[in-house]
Amino acid sequence: MESVRLAILDMYDNTPNLGMGRIKDLIAIFGDAYEYDIFDVRGKAETPDMSYDVYISTGGPGSPHDGDGVWDVLYYDWMEAVWQWNLLGEMPKKQVFFICHSFQMACKHFGIGKVIKRNTPSFGIFPVHPTDAGKYEPLFDSLPDPFYVADFREWQVVAPDEQHIEELGAEILALEKIRPHIALERALMAVRFSPEIVGTQFHPEADAEGMRHHFSDPERRDKIIKDHSELKYLEMLSHLRDPDKISFTQRIILPIWLSRSLRAVRAQKRLPELGLIVSALDKV
Numbered sequence: 001m002e003s004v005r006l007a008i009l010d011m012y013d014n015t016p017n018l019g020m021g022r023i024k025d026l027i028a029i030f031g032d033a034y035e036y037d038i039f040d041v042r043g044k045a046e047t048p049d050m051s052y053d054v055y056i057s058t059g060g061p062g063s064p065h066d067g068d069g070v071w072d073v074l075y076y077d078w079m080e081a082v083w084q085w086n087l088l089g090e091m092p093k094k095q096v097f098f099i100c101h102s103f104q105m106a107c108k109h110f111g112i113g114k115v116i117k118r119n120t121p122s123f124g125i126f127p128v129h130p131t132d133a134g135k136y137e138p139l140f141d142s143l144p145d146p147f148y149v150a151d152f153r154e155w156q157v158v159a160p161d162e163q164h165i166e167e168l169g170a171e172i173l174a175l176e177k178i179r180p181h182i183a184l185e186r187a188l189m190a191v192r193f194s195p196e197i198v199g200t201q202f203h204p205e206a207d208a209e210g211m212r213h214h215f216s217d218p219e220r221r222d223k224i225i226k227d228h229s230e231l232k233y234l235e236m237l238s239h240l241r242d243p244d245k246i247s248f249t250q251r252i253i254l255p256i257w258l259s260r261s262l263r264a265v266r267a268q269k270r271l272p273e274l275g276l277i278v279s280a281l282d283k284v
Contacts, residue, residue, distance in 0.1 A: 004265045006036040007048035009075075011060035011101050014043045018214055019058050019099070022205040026254050033262055033274060045071040047078040050085060053092055053265040054258075059100030059203060064108060064115055064155055079109055086196050092268035095261035097254070098199030103191070104155055106199050110168060112191055113160040119184070121154045123228050125239035125246055127177045128189045128202065134173035137190075138260065139198065139253050146177065148245035149189070150206035156187035157201065169194060176201075196264075204253040208240040 008023060020038075027034050034054070039046040042060065067073070082094045098106045108115045127146035134140055140147070160172060173190035190200045215221060215236070224233045239245045266274070 002269075002271055003032060003035040004054060004262055005052045006034045006054040006056070007052040008036055008038045009048065009055060009057040009078075009102065010038050010040050011042055011058045013060055013062070014040075015061050017059070018207075018210050019203060019205055022207055022210060022250075023056060023058065023254075026205060026258065029255065030258060030262060034258070041075055042071050045074055047074045050081060050094070052094075053269075054095045054261045055082065056097045057099065057102035057106075059102065059152075061101070063117075064101055064104035075105070076109055079106065082197070083110075083194075086194060092265045093196045095257075095264060096197040096199075097257055098197075099205070100153060100201060100203055103199035103201050104157060106193065106197075107157040107188070107191065110170070110193055111161055111164050112170065112193075113157045113188060115155060115157050118154055118156050118187075121227075122151045122156075122176075123224070124151065124232060124236040125149070126151045128174045129176075129178065130174050131172050133171040133192070134190065137173050137192065139256050140173070141252070141256065143249065143252055144244075147249050148239065148242075149200075149202035149204070149249055150211065150246050151176075151189075151202045153201065157191075158185045158187050160188060173198075174200075198257070200253070204249060206246055207250050208245075208247045211246075212237065212240045 006027065008020070010020060012020065027036055037048070037052075039048050041047060048055065067075075082096055086093050104115050107113055125148055128149050128151075129146045130137065130140055130143070135145070156176075165172065171192045172188055173192055174188075175186040176189050178186070187201065189202055190198070192198045215224065215233075221233065224236075262274075266272075
């Protein structure tokens with residue numbers, strides 16, 4: 001069977017993280033239907049070429065405005081090359097998923113809205129509300145309103161440029177939790193930039209068990225309590241135990257996207273239909 005080629009753009013800049021391992025695990029549920037390579041964007045200024053069919057660009061630390069004039073230029077060049085490839089009708093269309101830090105950089109590049117620092121960092125498990133467009137988004141199929149996400153960020157995308165978004169053919173899919181007692185604009189939590197390109201501010205790859213283990217480390221626990229309060233820490237652990245919160249979200253969004261991307265690319269390459277239809281809910 002001919003595999004579909006996938007590139008993971010590692011934006012973690014050599015910082016320890018849970019995301020990379022879980023992304024690999026989710027790709028693995030598709031067996032040998034995908035073959036993938038990893039590109040260290042910020043550490044080694046590596047970016048993939050156009051020989052790949054599917055791209056996942058990860059989260060990462062720091063400001064989405066910072067760069068060294070090398071890796072960030074290459075990264076935006078790659079982003080624009082993918083956009084132009086799809087715009088010009090080249091086949092197969094390139095499928096892209098942006099996560100967190102990458103999402104912020106993509107919103108900045110495509111002029112979706114303003115990328116600004118939050119008054120206080122977001123840290124924990126929070127509800128997210130689909131917009132009217134998001135309620136028809138296939139990746140959110142079966143998710144309730146609100147659905148819960150792992151959200152760790154110091155930056156946010158706000159003040160969407162509605163006219164430019166319409167010109168691009170993009171759609172805002174989700175907004176952060178409703179806070180009627182706070183007079184601040186709700187941040188964008190998911191955007192479909194085009195039929196082939198989508199991104200989320202949150203971490204759709206996050207798994208509850210891995211996070212519980214990670215944050216149970218005494219040193220990490222103490223830092224969270226110091227930075228965010230014991231109440232916030234205990235609330236996060238409670239949400240992680242709830243199967244209807246991020247465990248449910250994690251079983252839906254990326255598996256469905258990987259499945260749909262696989263089918264789209266194979267159809268456009270005129271490859272035979274896969275004999276086995278992957279059930280994301282059964283495999284995760």
